[in-house]
Amino acid sequence: MADTSSNDAFVEFERVQKSYDGEILVVKDLNLQIPKGEFLTMLGPSGSGKTTCLMMLAGFETATHGEIKLDGRPINNIPPHKRGIGMVFQNYALFPHMTINENLSFPLEVRKIGKSDREAKVKRALDMVEMGDFGGRRPAQLSGGQQQRIALARALVFEPELVLMDEPLGALDKQLREKMQFEITDLAHRLGITVVYVTHDQTEALTMSDRVAVFDDGRIQQIAPPDELYESPQNSFVAQFIGENNTLEGTVKELSEGLALVQLDDGEMVDCMPVNVSKVGERTKVSIRPERVEFQKERLKEGAHMLKATVKEFIYMGDVFRTRLSVAGNDDFIIKSRNAPDQVRLKPGQQIEIGWLHEDCRALDA
Numbered sequence: 001m002a003d004t005s006s007n008d009a010f011v012e013f014e015r016v017q018k019s020y021d022g023e024i025l026v027v028k029d030l031n032l033q034i035p036k037g038e039f040l041t042m043l044g045p046s047g048s049g050k051t052t053c054l055m056m057l058a059g060f061e062t063a064t065h066g067e068i069k070l071d072g073r074p075i076n077n078i079p080p081h082k083r084g085i086g087m088v089f090q091n092y093a094l095f096p097h098m099t100i101n102e103n104l105s106f107p108l109e110v111r112k113i114g115k116s117d118r119e120a121k122v123k124r125a126l127d128m129v130e131m132g133d134f135g136g137r138r139p140a141q142l143s144g145g146q147q148q149r150i151a152l153a154r155a156l157v158f159e160p161e162l163v164l165m166d167e168p169l170g171a172l173d174k175q176l177r178e179k180m181q182f183e184i185t186d187l188a189h190r191l192g193i194t195v196v197y198v199t200h201d202q203t204e205a206l207t208m209s210d211r212v213a214v215f216d217d218g219r220i221q222q223i224a225p226p227d228e229l230y231e232s233p234q235n236s237f238v239a240q241f242i243g244e245n246n247t248l249e250g251t252v253k254e255l256s257e258g259l260a261l262v263q264l265d266d267g268e269m270v271d272c273m274p275v276n277v278s279k280v281g282e283r284t285k286v287s288i289r290p291e292r293v294e295f296q297k298e299r300l301k302e303g304a305h306m307l308k309a310t311v312k313e314f315i316y317m318g319d320v321f322r323t324r325l326s327v328a329g330n331d332d333f334i335i336k337s338r339n340a341p342d343q344v345r346l347k348p349g350q351q352i353e354i355g356w357l358h359e360d361c362r363a364l365d366a
């Protein structure tokens with residue numbers, strides 16, 4: 001297909017809104033550009049609008065406002081089966097009256113692919129999901145996880161340019177799930193397939209994706225590559241939603257380029273990066289990752305502010321130590337340290353001082 005768009009987006013949502021009942025917007029203002037070959041994951045709480053977005057892209061729902069484009073062309077008037085999109089939806093069942101082989105062959109027949117070619121492609125797709133011996137069965141004769149794998153094979157068998165997947169690995173055990181995660185990303189990258197993927201599992205999102213879009217309340221809160229999302233969350237919601245995070249509440253006391261001094265509600269002062277605070281006097285949630293907290297002064301910069309903390313619980317996890325502290329009124333403040341030979345094991349009741357490099361601590365919206 002020729003690219004007729006002004007930018008290089010393969011999939012594009014422009015100011016898309018969606019309401020099912022004509023009143024409540026479940027997708028509020030979606031702007032999203034996905035370049036060809038990108039693996040993009042939508043991650044967010046239940047009801048935040050992820051499936052609705054996939055359904056609009058697939059053509060099973062229409063946008064209330066705005067436009068969706070595929071390869072530069074509006075798709076509003078193209079019916080689902082003409083969009084050339086591979087899909088794995090939770091409720092998009094296999095054809096029950098067909099065998100597994102027939103289920104997989106069907107999208108190829110529709111595309112007028114010859115018999116011997118079809119057989120080779122079906123076999124390859126079944127082998128990929130480790131279901132090579134099941135071609136003759138019907139869907140009802142398979143377990144839930146096996147059906148899910150067949151659905152995955154069927155979505156990929158015709159090597160579509162775009163694949164939509166809504167929790168495709170939900171029914172699989174951890175080992176098979178991790179194997180399939182690798183198979184899917186490997187295949188997508190090898191064939192240059194663009195993937196829009198939905199999952200509840202943030203580890204899955206971080207490990208598989210080129211970019212992750214974090215949804216909340218019908219909006220994208222942040223869209224970024226996994227490392228940027230984890231290390232530079234742009235607001236409190238994203239900081240809390242992705243990975244483990246400690247939050248302390250306070251008020252901005254001083255603000256300069258690259259440094260905010262925040263007074264916590266118990267009176268203590270901390271140094272942070274101003275991320276979305278704009279003036280002195282503003283309320284803020286200070287956000288710091290457990291692995292970036294130090295309790296050995298020599299590892300901090302001279303003059304850095306320290307906070308008093310009481311050890312509540314020490315949890316030995318093998319590779320890391322996870323210690324729960326009480327800090328500035330927060331009894332669930334977690335720190336993580338690597339299990340090294342010289343690492344200190346803190347004991348409940350112990351009084352310590354903690355601190356951090358100010359660039360690891362982010363002053364976010366309250």
Ligand SMILES: Nc1ncnc2c1ncn2[C@@H]1O[C@H](COP(=O)(O)OP(=O)(O)OP(=O)(O)O)[C@@H](O)[C@H]1O
Nearest residue numbers: 020021026044045046047048049050051052053200
């Ligand atoms: N067919 C429908 N008719 C009316 N409301 C709907 C319909 N489908 C979804 N909704 C509502 O739209 C909102 C978004 O739903 P959606 O299925 O997109 O969420 P989601 O992010 O996929 O959630 P989950 O993670 O639970 O699958 C929810 O409040 C849901 O109740």
Ligand SMILES: [Mg+2]
Nearest residue numbers: 050051052166
């Ligand atoms: Mg959903």
